Amino acid sequence: MKTRKAPRGPKVAKFGAVLILTVYAAFTLFPVLMGVVNSLKTEGEILNNILALPAVPQFLNYKTAFEKIHFFRSLVNTVLVVIVGVAGIVLFSAMAGYKLSRTPGRLSYLLFGLFVMSMLVPFHSIMITLTQIARTLGIQGSLVGLGLIYIGLGVPMGVFLYHGFTKSIPRDLEEAAIIDGCGEFQVFFKVIFPLLRSITATVVVINALWMWNDFLLPLLMLTDSRRYTLLLSTNMLFGRYVNEWSSILAALILALLPAVLLFLAFQKSIVRGISEGAIKG
Amino acid sequence: MLLVFVLPALVFYAAFVLIPALGGFWYSLTDWNGLNPSYRMVGLSNYVEALTNDLYFLRSLKFTLRFVVHMVVLQNLIALFLAVLVESRKRGKIALRTVFFMPNMVSMIIGGFMWMFVFSRVLPFLAEYSALRFLDQSWIGDPRFSFWAIVIVSLWGGVGYLMVIYVAALQGVPANLKEAAYIDGANAWHAFRHVTLPMIFPSLTVGVFVTLNSSFKVFDVVYSLTGGGPGRATQVVALNIFEEAFKMNNRYGYASAKATILFAIVCGITLVQLWIMKRREVEM
Secondary structure (H helix, E strand, C coil), X not given: CCCCXXXXXXXXXXXXXXXXXXXXXXXXXXXXXXXXXXXCCCHHHHHHCCCCCCCCCCCXXXXXXXXXXXXXXXXXXXXXXXXXXXXXXXXXXXXXXXHHHHCCCHHHHHXXXXXXXXXXXXXXXXXXXXXXXXXXXXXXXXXXXXXHHHHHHHHHHHHHHHHHHHCCCCCHHHHHHHHCXXXXXXXXXXXXXXXXXHHHHHHHHXXXXXXXXXXXXXXXXXCCHHHCCHHHHHHHXXXXXXXXXXXXXXXXXXXXXXXXXXHHHCHHHHHHHHHHHHHHC | CHHHHHHHHHHHHHHHHHHHHHHHHHHCCECCCCCCCCCCECCCHHHHHHHHCCHHHHHHHHHHHHHHHHHHHHHHHHHHHHHXXXXXXXXXXXXXXXXXXXXXXXXXXXXXXXXXHHHHHHHHHHHHHCCCHHHCCCCCCCHHHHHHHHHHHHHHHHHHXXXXXXXXXXXXXXXXXXXXXXXXXXXXXXXXXXXXXXXHHHHHHHHHHHHHHHHHCCCHHHHHHCCCCCCCCCCCHHHHHHHHHHHCCCCHHHHHHHHHHHHHHHHHHHHHHHHHHHHHHHHC
């Protein structure tokens, strides 16, 4: 059978589409491209012609930037926070979301509502008291403490996503496991948790990205510059060296590189995770 | 057993969200200044002061509202338009998605600083050495233009994300429905308006919701791009609260009242938006 295709638009429309997509792609890449090109120039070259390619690539700018933002230290600090936060969010919200989804009754319903309710509260409404609580608990200034706070901020959405996903898992498996003599924790960790892995991937992606790119909470929590995350170290450059654009641009490129590389490597699952999270959340 | 499974999540949630949220509301009724351990109840006077007597706060509210309106309209229109164009292509879909989505991976702090270079150095250069004279504006220094600078950078960061959502929605529209419309003599616009749009309307609800939520709370772009300046001309609510609490006079109680006002506005507007759009979803 012949299928009827959409009527072919005139050539003009097709050309228009290509043109618009190209222009938007150029707009997207422009600041990054400008950043990369000028990060390899001398200050004089930047002043002289901002569009020209560097005569000799000044990799020294990157060395300077590397030292100025303490790249490795800042990177390790950031990774530590993300690992603590993501691990806690995945583990605790999987447990809670699964159990709440499987338990009927008013208490379970209320608890679920309590988690979901907060998803509208803006961070600014809690940040002031949060700094006080962190001070009281003695975790202000600590990277692990920052990760722990992220757990609290991240579990509502995690619980919500795991709660929804658990519904799609048949109960026979856990019933069989219980008949075989498994305890509830064993059932969860051995049987259920592996079955949740596709939603776990989504939860990991969404939360890792959020923490990696979050600025305000670390700004409030980390006071000692040795504990600064990548973003805080980069932010430090401004106001002090604003006229040395070459090494600042090099620092900006360094700071955005890890996330962009990860994106290029895991693009498919990242995009899927993010769009799934948005549609379900 | 329910409690054993829920408890860890609940403890962290209570300590770092619930108690701070309730505490914030409580402090908004006091004159606590963060340094002084003692404080007293002042009733609603913080709210009254913020809404009647605080010129900078009211200006930041107005500025934020204007920003939100622009973002909701522009970000969703551009994202939907690009999604339709990308979907109409046979080749290069993945490459285009990669490019458009990439800014979403970059913190808006970094993005803001990179754009600051573009606005303060690259555009003036282009204006001087090309025919693009209109680019020669004080993008960061003149509030009329820095509003647009903030919008442009926010769109740069946010459009790709919504586009991915809309592409996913467009792919969910069954091809035979569109074919049927074409057989019935519809043109491309009619098919889009009467077949595709109703089918993807639920994702539009999500898109508008996401934009409302994020642009009311906008902070990073403004912090890195203009710092709220010149003066306080581009100060958004989040920045106003931040400065009130942590930069200027540590009026924690007063800043908490402002934060509660922001919460009430975001909550009210998003609920109305969800209610209206959910109803339209049924009608369409």
